[in-house]
Structure formats: structure tokens, C-alpha cells
Amino acid sequence: MTNTGETMRIRYDEGCLAAHALNVIGDRWALLVVRELLLTPKRFQMIRHGVPGITAGVLTQRLAQLAGAGVLRHDQALGIYALTEGGKALLPVLQAMCRWGAAHPGHDPRRFISPTALMISMTAMIDAEAARGFHATAGFAMGREGFVQRLAGDGLLQVEPAAEIDADFVLSGEANALARAVYGPESLAELAAAQEIGLQGDAGAAQRFVDLFRLG
Template sequence: MTEPRQSPRIRYDEGCLAAHALNVVGDRWALLVARELMLTPKRFQAIRRGLPGVTAAVLTQRLGQLAEAGVVAQGAGLYALTDSGRGLMPVLQAMCRWGALHPGHDPRRFISPTALIISMTAMIRPTPAHAVAGLVMGDEAFTLHLTGDGILRPRAGADPTAGFVLSGNGNDLARAVYGPAPLSDLARNGTIGLTGDAAAAQDFVDLFGLR
């Protein structure tokens, strides 16, 4: 018999729906744990690599709380988001857009691969362009599909149909995507790797802006 799901831990004793949401995902690190699982299931240590400031004890606690709330499921050593957890994607995108409006953002601080990809889905300018882009960051690879409706659709894994592939760490690729330097210069000085159609890659990154 299935055990009844526990109610979220009460942090805010209010009937407000926003307060209720914060009772579910408002603890420190909880929403960022969901961020790291948004594009693919991960093992415990892989989640920690995307959250270098979290301790193992806190991450264990947050995963347990999110599992109790029905946001995360565990199986075969992997943690994955449930349908409820995947429903947080628009929340993360809205937070990216909101955060870009406020001063104090320091792009020199650690940016995880998943964090960069989610920010790109939020910060792309409206466009009828089509593209299939590959991004490789260490042992993580992503394919980004832009299909003419202005929505960037990411998925984990490489795709041989990608017209170009950018490689580097999260911070260097964030510089390539959002910074003013041409990709050719960044590739030439070794900041990033670039294979495939360089002109198409430049056209692609020109679609993104922080403000």
C-alpha cells in the first residue's frame, strides 16, 4: 500500500499560494537542486558538482524534503524530477529574467552547465531563426534546438546534426554567449573550443543578451 505523501514542512504559516510554494521549495538550495535536475537525472555527486557550495549533509536533507513533497524521485542511484518538479522550469526562467534586471550579478562566480543552459532558454531574444547547437562542458553535453518559434529547447546529450559545437566550462561559455567578444577571438585565444560552422555559431550567440 502506498504511503500518503507528507505535507510540506511549514515555514510560512499562511494560506497564500506563494507562501505554500515556498514551504515546498523555499529552503536554501532546494530550488537550485531542482535546477540541476531539470535537464537530466543525476547521481548525488553529479548534483554536488553543480552546487559547489552545498555540503553533503544539506544536499541529502534537501533531496529528502523534495522527495517527500513529490518534486524529486529516486531510483537506480539516480535522482530525477517528477512532473511537479519539471513544472518549476518557468519559475527558474522567470527568476533569470528578473535577476538580470538587478545590479550586483557577478558572472565570475561559478556557473554550472545546467544553470547556463536554463539562463539561455530565458534570455533568448524573439527570433524566427532555426539552429541546432551543441554545447560541451566537461563530461556534460547538451543539444539546443531553435525551431523558428523563438523557443530554445535543450536536451542532454550530443546530436550529430548540430551545425556547430561550443566547448568550455560554464563560466567561459557564459562569456561566449553573453559577452561582447567575437567567438573567433575566444576560440583563437583558447578560452573556448569551436567546431563546425563558425558564422552560424556567432549568429546563434548574438541572439542572447542579459539586458
Template sequence: MTDRTDISRIRYDEGCLAAHALNVVGDRWALLVVRELMLVPRRFQAIRAGLPGITAAVLTQRLGQLTQSGVVTHDRATGLYALTPSGQGLLPVLQAMCRWGALHPGHDPRRFISPTALMISMTAMIDRRAAQGLRTVAGFRSGTDSFLMRLEGDGGATVTTGAEGGEFWLEGDGNALAIAVYGPMPLTGSVASGAIHAQGDLTAAQRFIDLFRLR
């Protein structure tokens, strides 16, 4: 197997597989770039919109490194960046980091949350025991993004892009939706305040979001 890691970027001169993984995706912003591409291919500016703290120069560098490492592909004809199967394989890593991070103090949900970040966190933080046997399709809209989250009865949640098919739809920016999902206010309160918009069966929507906890 060919080692695609750029020797000039090796930071950990060890044979440890974890160190090797960090040599590939351990640079600052790299995993968050992967996060923004996990659910849908995006163009440069759309990736940057999900990472408001990154500069154009750093994003260019990270995309180049991830492409060289075989984690990301770039279609020059469309301008779209997408994850390779190797990049898609990092989803369990991101989910595990969400669960691990929730155990540590200092998390500030008032800081920017991208819609993709919220969707991935929800797949990580679902109460699998409470969700066992449940089947539903929930829709989320945020800006130009539309996601469908499915419960298939096994206790887990999966996310795809899609504009139709949800039993209910919740719409807002990433932070507003995160507050509606994880916060203490009933969904009807979030809707009444104008923080989010909703369509469909709100009772079913409330039962759905009750499955998610940060702790």
C-alpha cells in the same frame, strides 16, 4: 488531493498559494537542486558538482525533502535522482527568475556557473523577436555533459541532452561558455584565446550567440 508537505517544515502559516509553494521549494538550495536536475537525471555527486557551495549534509536533506514533496524521485538501483512532472513544471519559474535577476544590479558572472545553469539562462534570455523564424541546432559540451539547444522558428529555445546533431559545437566549462555567449568578445576571439573549443560553422555559431543578451 493529498498534501505531501511535511507539517514540521511549514515556515509560512498562510493559505496563500505562493506561501504554500515556498513551503515546498523555498528552503535554501532547493530550487538550485531542481535546476541541476532540470535537463538530466544525476547522481548525488554530480548534483553536488553543480552546486559547489552546498555541503553533503544539506544536499542530502534537500533531496530528501524534495522527494517527500513529490518534486524529485530517487532510483536506488542506479543512484539517479530525477524530477517528477511536478519538478519539471518549475522550469518556467527558473526562467522567470533569470529574467528578473538580470534586471537587478550586483550579478557577478565571474562566480561559478554550472553548465545546466547556463543552458536554462539561455532559454530565458534569448531575444525572441530576433530568433523568430530561425531554425538551428547548437551543441554544447562541458565536462561529461552534452546539450543540444534547438530553435524551432517560434522565437524560443529548448534544450535536451545529446552528443550528436549540432550544426556546431562549443566546448568549455560553464563560466567560459557563459562569457562566450554573453560577453562582448567575438566567438573567434574566445576560440583563439583557448577559453573555449569550437567545431563546425563558426559563422553560424556567432549568429546564434548574438541572439542572447543579459539585458
């Protein structure tokens, strides 16, 4: 990482490319800050909302370090932080870590998950073979953040932020409740009846859609 925007702090004095990558993005919280910016630029407080364990001082430091390393840029006039192309290229790294984490014992799905973290996990954990030939547009409304996911028959899940959601169905609620809806054993109808989540639109298509995702 960098301390001044000019000098990289060498934590691992090796020629290994993985060690070099960790010198850039290996500090605590750094990858989670990147995660929160992968789908859309955000202001400081929105980033912090998605990473509730981080202090304001540490977040300020990480943002400066990531900017100095060329991973993100800060538009001071608008107060917006956005990833550079190099920062966006970390998406497959986060997806691979999601898949590795899902297979590693000890994961507790009851712990906090941010809306962006849920969306990224779904891009990683979709059953691509089962999704082939499936066409759907899914909406997710989570308080101040909304997203639209699209399946176009190729098995790949596309996600984009959406202020107004136009989709075949919309699931709404807190991110942890929607993570339970996507990955948990209960049906969407059960969760909606218990008012754990909101469900609007084609309920059958919504259930077929969430059945494409597994943590195990």
C-alpha cells in the same frame, strides 16, 4: 518542506499560494537542486558538482525533503534522482528568476555557473523576436555534460542533454567560459583564437546564434 516525507514543515503560516509554494521549495539550496535536475536525471555527486556550495549532508537533507514533497523521486537501485512532473513544472519559475536577476543590479558573471544553469539561463534570455525564422542546432560540450539546443523558427529554444553531439556547430569549454562566449562582448572568433573556448563547425552560424542572447 518535509522532514520525514510525511509532514510538511510550515515556515509561513498563511493561506497565500506563494507562501505555500515557499513552504515546499523555499529552503536554502532547494531550487538550485531542482535546477540541476531540470534537463536530466542525475546521481548524487553530479548534483553536488553543479551546486558546489552545498555540503553532502545538506544535499542529502534537501533531496529527502524534495522527495517527500513530491518534487523528485529517487531510484535507489540506480542511484538516480529525477524530477516528477510537478518538479519539472518549476522550469518557468527558474526562467522568470533568471530574467528578474538579469535586470537586478549586482550580478557577477565571473562566479561559478553550472552547465545546466547556463542552459536554463539561455532559454530565459533568448531574444525570441530576433530568433523567429532562425533555424539552428547548437552543441555545447562542457566536460562530463553535453547539450544540444534547437531553434526551429518559432523563437523558442529547446534544450536536451546529449552524450554525443550532432549539431551545426559545437562550442566547448568550461561553463563559465561558454557563458562569456554567449553573453560577453568578445566575438567567438576572438575567444577561440585565445583558446578560451573551442569552436567546431559553422563559425558564422555560431556567431549569429550567440548574438540572440543578452543579459541586459
